[in-house]
Amino acid sequence: MESEDITIKPADKGGGVVILDTKDCVEENLRLLGDTSTYQMLEKDPTLQFMERMRGLLEYGKERGIINEREFKYVRFPRVPVFYHLPKIHKKLQKPPGRPIISGIGSLTANLSEYVEHYLQGLVVCLKSYLKDSIQILNQLSDFKWEEDMFLVTADVTSLYTVIEHLQGCEAIQYSWQCTLF
Template sequence: MTLTAQKQLEPTPGKYGALESYIDAVESDIEKLLSEQANVPDNLNKEERSVLQSLKNREDIVIKKADKGSTVVVLDKEKYIAEAHRQLSDERFYIKLDSDPTEEFSATITKTLDEMHKKNEIGDNVYETLNPIDCRPGQFYLLPKIHKEGMPGRPIVSAIGHPTEKISEYIDLHLRPHVEKLPYYLKDTTDYINKTPSTDLPDPTLLVTMDVTSLYTNIPHDEGIEACREVCTSSFNRVPHQAP
């Protein structure tokens, strides 16, 4: 099984005159739009702008987007840090490390990619795309769940620049189409509403909702990996030419 990455193709310069003219026109329109944007009046008055700047400079608060919706939440910094410590101290899901393993992870990934490349299991494009360079640790932060009692935080680890960032994107690229085909897959609330019949429901019908605490951290790693491997293996064996 040989894997390939999505190709980044650009037209050969000078080959398609009409296309290049269109690109030049679009670039010109964008530059004009950006130059006009510089003169757009501020939608806040001086007092409001001053208040925002004052909040930004305060070191005793943390400003985050709410976990649900677009609400902006101003949090007491000490309480925010206490909530982070509470979650990170749960040894079922987190382990305190004595040193930063980022370089070690990068080296392990590079070694694995080298071996796969030599065996022709991945091509040059995949190898170059997934190979980690100039990496940094993941960044942990919380999004307040203002719709829940006690306003706990949803833990998020930003993997931008992390050794596994590109690998995660690559796996998601291959898994997403198969996940969306599962009979019990729901994308969001709108998807649920569209799939739920509004008429002819059996009587009596009771709709039930439930909440799973620490959903993603409770997924068993071994079982999760095996499920992903099974889906990928079956799909590649069936239609290997469709693997981007």
């Protein structure tokens, strides 16, 4: 049975399925998109300009031997990313806040991001700060000698990747790369 009055979504953090009032769902989308420190309204669709610029960068890389023909052809062009949110029912059951998602599958930078991630993955696992998952930290803590004046602290990060400035992210990658070489 379909209804325009309800929206069915998966919950954030594997919390099952959530049935929402569509009006509340739309309001939460608008609230999230209203965060002007993260999102901004564009006057026009920049996809064509980005495609031209990316093609130029890829041609530059191919001409100079930075990437080969196969890598050049790997980047395909695009579909517009889709915005949606997952309800955080672990925070609040009635009108739950949403975790914003931008699905970039098949978008302008999807294959390029996958290509870069392929090369960075080897770097990431070498960093001292790398933790694969919760099991790894629990295993590490099981051998740790706790002292009376110590305590464990956790933090909840909001909008982790959207607040990293591009230049600072690139500098962090460059720094980490140099640290693993020596």
